[in-house]
Amino acid sequence: MRESVIDVKGCSDGSINITVTNLGIATKKSRKSHTVYCPGLKVLGYSNRNEIEALKDFEKNLTIFFKVHISQDTLNEALFSFNWKKDNADGLFGANNDSPALKTKDFNLSLGQAA
Numbered sequence: 001m002r003e004s005v006i007d008v009k010g011c012s013d014g015s016i017n018i019t020v021t022n023l024g025i026a027t028k029k030s031r032k033s034h035t036v037y038c039p040g041l042k043v044l045g046y047s048n049r050n051e052i053e054a055l056k057d058f059e060k061n062l063t064i065f066f067k068v069h070i071s072q073d074t075l076n077e078a079l080f081s082f083n084w085k086k087d088n089a090d091g092l093f094g095a096n097n098d099s100p101a102l103k104t105k106d107f108n109l110s111l112g113q114a115a
Contacts, residue, residue, distance in 0.1 A: 004040060004104070006079070006093040008070070016111040018066055024102035025058070027051060039102075040082060040095050041065060055105075063109050070111065 007019045028035045034054035036045040043065050045058025069075040076086065084095045 004095045006084070007091075008066075008075070016066075016070060018107075018109040018111065020062075020107040020109070022104040023107060024099060025105055026102055027054070038062070039099075040084070042082065059107060059109070062107060063111065066109060067111055 004020070004022045004024060007021075009017050009019075011017060023038060024040055026037050026039065028037075029051070032048050034047050034049070034051045036051070036054045036058040037043070038058070041062070043058065043062050045054045045056070045061055047053035047057055065078075066075070069078045079086070079093050082095070084093045086093050
């Protein structure tokens with residue numbers, strides 16, 4: 001069993017760093033279009049060029065997901081609604097990532113200064 005983990009850390013300069021490990025993503029090519037989707041967070045990336053561009057779009061949208069939920073103070077609620085669990089000992093969020101159809105990828109996101 002692989003577990004996806006989200007670690008959100010505030011920095012002294014007011015920025016927020018997010019590390020996401022083993023995030024399960026599905027990729028699909030259909031003619032010229034490429035799609036990257038994360039069922040665990042309901043985030044999508046898309047490109048008509050190639051999979052690399054679709055991954056870049058996905059990472060941009062993943063950053064937006066976190067920015068919106070952090071600025072609205074709804075990140076816990078959103079993650080709980082997607083069946084993520086919070087470990088009270090270390091504050092990390094985890095989710096089961098058992099599907100063999102999913103690839104896993106790590107992301108390091110910096111959100112700049114918190115609003």
